Each structure stands twice: as structure tokens, then as C-alpha cells.
Amino acid sequence: MARRAARLVPSYSFAEEEFFAADGAPDAIVQQRRAGFEQLAAIYRERFAKTAAYTAEIADGIPDIRFTSTYRVPFQFSPIVRENLSAGSFYQASSGVMLTDLDGNEFYDLTGSYGVNLLGVDAYRETIAEGAETAADLGPTLAGLHPVVADNVRRLQAISGLDAVSFHMSGTEAVMQAVRLARYHTGRTHLVRFAGAYHGWWDDVQPGVGNPLPAERTYTLADMSEKTLKVLASRKDIACVLVNPLQALHPNANAPGDSTLMGAREKPLAERQAYADWLARLAQTCRANGIVLIMDEVFTGFRLAARGACEYFGGIEPDMITYGKTLGGGLPVGVLCGKADLMKRFREDRPADICFARGTFNSHPYVMGAMDAFLRRMESDQGRVLYDGLDENWNARAAALNERLKAAGLPLRVANLGTIWTVHYLQPGRYHWMLQYYLRAEGLALSWVGTGRFIFSLAYGEAEFAKVADRFMAAAQAMDDDGWWWLPEGDARKVLRKRVVSEMLHHALR
Known part of the structure; x- marks a missing residue:
């Protein structure tokens, strides 16, 4: 429409x-x-x-x-x-x-x-420099993984509370992989996004203006709505639900921009506890109906709390979490964390049935080094005090x-x-x-x-x-x-x- x-x-x-x-x-x-x-x-x-x-x-x-x-x-x-x-x-x-x-x-x-x-540009200059020094001996070699990748995985497992991690080149790619894996493991076709939410610029998550093709396997539902919970409980073709916690700032509305501003802009901020209660009920509904809950923390991760919006809104435990933006220590990155059974990309009983995802620059040594520097900084007393x-x-x-x-x-x-x-x-x-x-x-x-x-x-x-x-x-x-x-x-x-x-x-x- x-x-x-x-x-x-x-x-x-x-x-x-x-x-x-x-x-x-x-x-x-x-x-x-x-x-x-x-x-x-x-x-x-x-x-x-x-x-x-x-x-x-x-x-x-x-x-x-x-x-x-x-x-x-x-x-x-x-x-x-x-x-x-x-x-x-x-x-x-x-x-x-x-x-x-x-x-x-x-x-x-x-x-x-x-x-x-x-953290500020000066802090990112430092993390980028530290990351370059960490990866200097291996350099821009993409033949395999730098050992620092394992350290990053262990930290991200602890932060997300999830089992497995995959690295990507952008937040958009991380979300694409999360949806692909959810469809692969559930055998279902459709994803759910909430009105106005942004999850990158690829076709399935941007069904309106800006995408020349119809998003035929996407349902756009209302945030914080009882009717939405009923839809999730009744349909059998929903593989996953995507949540961008930034929507708490303007529920069911697009990210505000001046180019479309020809009236008042007075959309109320969702009350924190009300939004937390909604997310808890949404998670419960997804679990009860075999739907993968994906928390898209590309923007909010590390910004609202040490464990992102999942912590900020009351300890939500999704099946998958995407990160990006600040996590790269100033360099481009996307990260997907998920439960072990959802992150597996093949079926042992059907070896030709795989779920493919690769990227030439995934786990680039310099990016992984900068990420390591960022995560170490956030673990330090200097990092923890930022959230006080x-x-x-x-x-x-x-x-x-x-x-x-x-x-x-x-x-x-x-x-x-x-x-x-x-x-x-x-x-x-x-x-x-x-x-x-x-x-x-x-x-x-x-x-x-x-x-x-x-x-x-x-x-x-x-x-x-x-x-x-x-x-x-x-x-x-x-x-x-x-x-x-x-x-x-x-x-x-x-x-x-x-x-x-x-x-x-x-x-x-x-």
C-alpha cells in the first residue's frame, strides 16, 4: 500500500x-x-x-x-x-x-x-590501533582465522548468553543470516517484523517504499498489540520474529526524518516497564509456538546496558541476537549469536541439505583485533563504570x-x-x-x-x-x-x- x-x-x-x-x-x-x-x-x-x-x-x-x-x-x-x-x-x-x-x-x-x-572517536582510534597491532603478524590474510577470534567468541557467548557466534561484514548481513537459519531449521517461510522497524535494507525486512519488489514472505504486525500475539499463536508459517528495541522510542512508526515532516511529530516514547512486559510476553508466545525470536541489537547493543536491550528491558532471552555498529571497535562488522541447534548450517542425516552463508571479509583479522580491544575495554573497570x-x-x-x-x-x-x-x-x-x-x-x-x-x-x-x-x-x-x-x-x-x-x-x- x-x-x-x-x-x-x-x-x-x-x-x-x-x-x-x-x-x-x-x-x-x-x-x-x-x-x-x-x-x-x-x-x-x-x-x-x-x-x-x-x-x-x-x-x-x-x-x-x-x-x-x-x-x-x-x-x-x-x-x-x-x-x-x-x-x-x-x-x-x-x-x-x-x-x-x-x-x-x-x-x-x-x-x-x-x-x-x-565511546567517542578518540577511544575508537585507540581500539583500531590496538587491533591493528594485535593482527599485525598475520596481516590482511583471509586464509583462516586469527587466534583472537576465539577470544571474541568466548566474550560474546558470555554477553549474549547464547552458544554460537558467526561474524559478518554488516548488521544487515547478520540479520539476513539469522532469518535464513530460522527458516532453515523451522521449515517455515515467513518472518514477522513490526511496523516502522528497521533491520537493514534487504528486501524481506523493508517491504514498503524503498524496495521495488513486494515482500511476499513478510508479515508486518503492530508492536505492543494483543492482536499480534494472537496472530503468532495461530499461524503455522511463521519462522521468526524480528525485534528492533529502538522502536521503544517511537512504537509502530518509521525512524523519524525531517524529509517527511509536514505536521507535528509527537509519537510518545513507550514506558520502559510496559515495553519490557511486552517483550516478555512476546518471548513467551514465540517459545510456545516454535517461533524463533531474534533480537536485533545492531543499534542498541552495548549502548543501553552492558548486555544491551536484552538487559535494559528486564533480561529478555531471545533465540538469536544480532550485533554491529559499535562492537567492531570502529571498523565495519555484523555479528550473529544464537542457540547451538539454530546456528548449525547442515543436517547430519541429510548431508546435501545445507544453509549457506559466507563472506570474503568475515572475521577479517584487523576487525577481529579491534573488536577484541573494544570488548576488553568494556570488561575493564573503565568500561563498567560507563554504565553507572x-x-x-x-x-x-x-x-x-x-x-x-x-x-x-x-x-x-x-x-x-x-x-x-x-x-x-x-x-x-x-x-x-x-x-x-x-x-x-x-x-x-x-x-x-x-x-x-x-x-x-x-x-x-x-x-x-x-x-x-x-x-x-x-x-x-x-x-x-x-x-x-x-x-x-x-x-x-x-x-x-x-x-x-x-x-x-x-x-x-x-
Whole structure:
């Protein structure tokens, strides 16, 4: 249905007059916005010229740049934004919690390297260097395994509570192998994913927009739903259920991004105990019906607790766990841990019946060395102390920022799952996506999804976070002062929805 709906959305973009009045704002607000936009554009031209020019020069050769630069904002606004507010996609240095672009501008890093950067870039420099030293004698030889692999396996067995481990090149590959093994051992065809959950970009786990093929062996069910438990108990073709614990931040919704933001973003965070109770009931239902429960900890592993979301949400014991991101010590990796009977890739009574999975760079010596350095660090007193009061500390930081936003009368709040944050907008509006550009002007670096996700590293101390909070407040206040959060009279949500539908119908018919 999502793919069908996407094909019906017409392509159109706003001219300058429409750009500033897409919500029907009066002329005084339009002029206020225009002045603010021109001032912001001047800042971008002055500060980010070299980085933007370098990005433009190579953009045609890197399709990902074209995609991310185009889809940072709703498509109607994209051409004017790209022309005037391009900050580029390149950085030349990082240190502590800071990034430096090609113009020499320094930013507080809120990208978190898409989840990789848990400990901070300086710590990962150290683990990569230690890993390279560990593997130096064998070097980039892939003829067999470096002995450090065995140490990594023993540690991961202890962390996951599972019997066997396989190494892969990405989190996507680890999830693919988990699903393949579940289907192989159960003899069933279908997987279950929950609405909005991300498990990589391969076909079966991305059945909507972005995948040109129908995912015919995938059921997308509702998270935290009694009906879902009934479906799991009644169908006999379900091999496995995939859980991404990050969905507790926005149950049954896609990962938030500014490109699709044309209203309020106010999805409530699931209460921790309620989500833990749901996972416990889900695990019980899966066990009772022979369904393999796969906990996808590629993002949340090691970030929420020492044993990841399985520990954080009350000691969940899945049949398989996937890891990635931070576990590689700064290098690319995917890991699958599972029960012995599920991890076996052949049948002794039917020798030709195998479940194949290989990859040239699986268990690469340098990656295994960096992983060893990361795991040893997390086992040390230095690593264990990172989790002391972790949740309470980051919850308190979010609460303090929300108090400041409330006191200033600004229509936004933050929600968090530990160090993973998202911005909620308390009122509808067509310009919330503008906040990402004000934030960058204040020296805060975001990933291409904008205000949908901030990812902090544990290198942020109180002083660094205080500066981020001050800059966030300054950006939000500037955006408010420039008139972007003006509201039409009456039910603003209905008024704005009607305008968007009218625009689309007009352009579709034309």
C-alpha cells in the first residue's frame, strides 16, 4: 500500500512566493521568514563555501550525496533549500566530541556516526590501533582465522548468553543470516517484523517504499498489540520474529526524518516497564509456538546496558541476537549469536541439505583485533563504570532541556532512549524541518535525517552537553523569532492537511 501511494504523489516544487507561505501565513510573517532565510543563507555562503563547493563537485559521482541532500526536507521545499542552505557532506577532522569541516568550522557531533560512535572517536582510534597491532603478524590474510577470534567468541557467548557466534561484514548481513537459519531449521517461510522497524535494507525486512519488489514472505504486525500475539499463536508459517528495541522510542512508526515532516511529530516514547512486559510476553508466545525470536541489537547493543536491550528491558532471552555498529571497535562488522541447534548450517542425516552463508571479509583479522580491544575495554573497570547511572544521567539531561524549552514557550521537546534522542514538535507545521539548518548555524552537526535523531557518545561530559543545550536553545529561539512556527486560526492540523492535499491534487491533475 505504501508503494502504491508513493507512486501517486506528484512531483512539484515551490517557487519563492509559495516557499514562504506554504501554510497560508499572512504577508507580515512571510516577510519575517524571508528575512530570516536570507540571513541564514548568507551565513551558509560565508561559513561553508569550501565544503559546499567540494560536495557539489563530486555529487554526481556519489549517488548517496544526491539522495541525502535531496531528501533532507519535504520534496516541495528541496530545490530552494539545496540552492541556498548547502553545508556540504565532508569533514576533515574529529577530536573529542567535535567535527571539523573543510572550511575549518567546528561542530558538536550529534550524528554519532549513525550509532557506531558510543565511546567517542578518540577511544575508537585507540581500539583500531590496538587491533591493528594485535593482527599485525598475520596481516590482511583471509586464509583462516586469527587466534583472537576465539577470544571474541568466548566474550560474546558470555554477553549474549547464547552458544554460537558467526561474524559478518554488516548488521544487515547478520540479520539476513539469522532469518535464513530460522527458516532453515523451522521449515517455515515467513518472518514477522513490526511496523516502522528497521533491520537493514534487504528486501524481506523493508517491504514498503524503498524496495521495488513486494515482500511476499513478510508479515508486518503492530508492536505492543494483543492482536499480534494472537496472530503468532495461530499461524503455522511463521519462522521468526524480528525485534528492533529502538522502536521503544517511537512504537509502530518509521525512524523519524525531517524529509517527511509536514505536521507535528509527537509519537510518545513507550514506558520502559510496559515495553519490557511486552517483550516478555512476546518471548513467551514465540517459545510456545516454535517461533524463533531474534533480537536485533545492531543499534542498541552495548549502548543501553552492558548486555544491551536484552538487559535494559528486564533480561529478555531471545533465540538469536544480532550485533554491529559499535562492537567492531570502529571498523565495519555484523555479528550473529544464537542457540547451538539454530546456528548449525547442515543436517547430519541429510548431508546435501545445507544453509549457506559466507563472506570474503568475515572475521577479517584487523576487525577481529579491534573488536577484541573494544570488548576488553568494556570488561575493564573503565568500561563498567560507563554504565553507572547512565540512564538516569541522560534522562536528567533531556528533562533539563525540556524545562528550558517549556519556559521559553517554544513548541518542541526532546525524547530519549538513553543517548539516542529525537525531537518532538508540539504543534503542526510545515517548517519544522528548518530547525536542522538553524542548528548547524549554531555549530551542531546532525545526520541527514535532521532532527529525527541525535546520537550522543559517552564522551559527552556535563560541560560539553551544556554547550549543546545552549546552542539548541539559541537555534530554536532564532527559528521562532523568524516566524517559522506561526499557526493558522482554527484547527491548524486540518487546515494544513487540507492545503497539502489540495496542492497534490492540483499538481496531479495538471
